[in-house]
Amino acid sequence: MRVTLRLRSICGAILCLGAASSVGVSSTSAQVPGAAPTPAAGSRPIEHTASITAPGQQIPGHPMQAALDWAQMSLAQCDQVRDYSFTFVKREEISGKLTDFEATNMKIRHQPFSLYIYTLGPVQPKGQEVIFVEGRNNNKVLAHVTGFRHKLIGTISLDQNAPELLEGNRYPPTNAGVQNMLRKIIAAYQTEMRDGESAVRVIPGAKVDGRNCTCVEVSHPQPRPNHPAHMTRMFYDDETKLPIRFEGYGWPTQAGQAPPLLEEYTYRNVKVNVGLTDADFDVNNPTYGFK
Numbered sequence: 217m218r219v220t221l222r223l224r225s226i227c228g229a230i231l232c233l234g235a236a237s238s239v240g241v242s243s244t245s246a247q248v249p250g251a252a253p254t255p256a257a258g259s260r261p262i263e264h265t266a267s268i269t270a271p272g273q274q275i276p277g278h279p280m281q282a283a284l285d286w287a288q289m290s291l292a293q294c295d296q297v298r299d300y301s302f303t304f305v306k307r308e309e310i311s312g313k314l315t316d317f318e319a320t321n322m323k324i325r326h327q328p329f330s331l332y333i334y335t336l337g338p339v340q341p342k343g344q345e346v347i348f349v350e351g352r353n354n355n356k357v358l359a360h361v362t363g364f365r366h367k368l369i370g371t372i373s374l375d376q377n378a379p380e381l382l383e384g385n386r387y388p389p390t391n392a393g394v395q396n397m398l399r400k401i402i403a404a405y406q407t408e409m410r411d412g413e414s415a416v417r418v419i420p421g422a423k424v425d426g427r428n429c430t431c432v433e434v435s436h437p438q439p440r441p442n443h444p445a446h447m448t449r450m451f452y453d454d455e456t457k458l459p460i461r462f463e464g465y466g467w468p469t470q471a472g473q474a475p476p477l478l479e480e481y482t483y484r485n486v487k488v489n490v491g492l493t494d495a496d497f498d499v500n501n502p503t504y505g506f507k
Contacts, residue, residue, distance in 0.1 A: 279416035280409040286418070286432045286452060287405060291398040293457040299325040299492040303336075303484045304392070307477065309466070314477060315339070323496050324393045328352075330497040331392055345505055348376070348390055349497050357389065358499055360506055370507045371499055394458055394483070401450065401462075407442050408434070424461045425484055428454040439467055446475045460486065 301323045308315050319336040333346040347358045356373040359380075374380055376390045391400075408414050415435050422431040435447040446468070451461035461482045465475035499506035 278409060280405055280412075280414050280434070282418055283414075283416045283432050283434050283450075284402065284405045284409065286430075287398055287402045287450070290452055290457050290459055291395070291402065294395050294398060295326075297326065297395075297458075297488045299323070299490060300394075300486055300488040301490055301492070302486040305482045305484065307480045309476070309478045322392060323492055325492045325497065326395060329390075329393075330492070331390065332497055333389060333392070343505060346389055347497050347499055347506075358506070362505075397462065397481075398459065401448075404444075405434070412440060412442055413437055422451055424451045424453075424482065427460065429460065430454060445478060456486070456488070458486070460484075 301321070303319060304322050305317055305319045307317055316339060318339060321334040321336060323332040324330065329348075329350040331346070331348045333344075335344040336342055341362045343362045345360055348356075353373065355376070357376055357378070358371055358373055360371050376388050391397075413436060415437070417431075417433045419431040419433060422429040429451040431449055431451050433447065433449045436443045436445075439446075445464040445466060447465040449461075449463040450459050452458065453460045462480070463477065464479045466478045468475050495501050
């Protein structure tokens with residue numbers, strides 16, 4: 217029997233926004249100085265963080281060095297964090313269509329890398345859970361669905377890149393977390409420094425979910441093999457120095473057209489060093505729904 221898990225994951229990317237529930241997720245609140253929100257189609261109000269004309273500091277010399285410095289500084293700060301919990305909200309372009317907001321509660325521990333996910337909806341059923349602990353359970357992801365199917369099959373063990381986990385997702389759930397995201401973005405920045413054309417703006421005074429942030433925007437004048445996105449924006453929390461939001465935009469299909477959103481990841485209510493233990497990543501935890 218094949219069981220499809222609509223467990224939507226994150227890349228590294230990113231702090232959240234409006235409240236999440238089993239019936240809906242409100243839009244993200246993120247602003248960049250000098251730019252007005254751009255409404256998207258549909259009944260739900262959606263805010264984008266900025267237009268591409270938002271003012272920012274122009275970077276002399278190799279522009280990617282500034283973006284790399286910010287990411288490496290943030291990773292050094294993240295490496296001091298033992299564990300953290302947060303609500304994760306995302307949107308992604310899947311098969312040419314931008315998904316609605318999707319939310320999960322997550323717990324992450326760095327050593328060993330451990331992950332707990334509880335889905336909040338609205339598309340995926342509320343209450344699905346995922347646990348992964350590096351080096352345990354044969355490095356498999358443990359998961360369960362909800363309702364009758366869960367009573368029928370209970371907890372299942374899946375490879376990290378199993379189709380059931382990747383369906384409707386750009387990345388596997390084991391890519392989740394700020395540390396993983398920063399490592400990937402640093403590698404991308406280093407590649408662009410070697411053989412790419414990039415423009416970088418550092419924009420202070422941005423806000424994500426009411427928190428003061430600095431936005432680092434990287435854009436490219438034309439498509440190249442090492443440029444998977446036309447523009448990316450990383451929002452670093454001014455207090456914690458951790459990234460709380462990531463945006464990736466594709467290439468406009470017509471001149472003067474705004475770049476389409478490819479992926480958007482936001483972390484909300486981040487709590488660091490909360491003292492997570494093995495019990496937080498154990499299917500036998502009595503507060504979890506695994507059977």
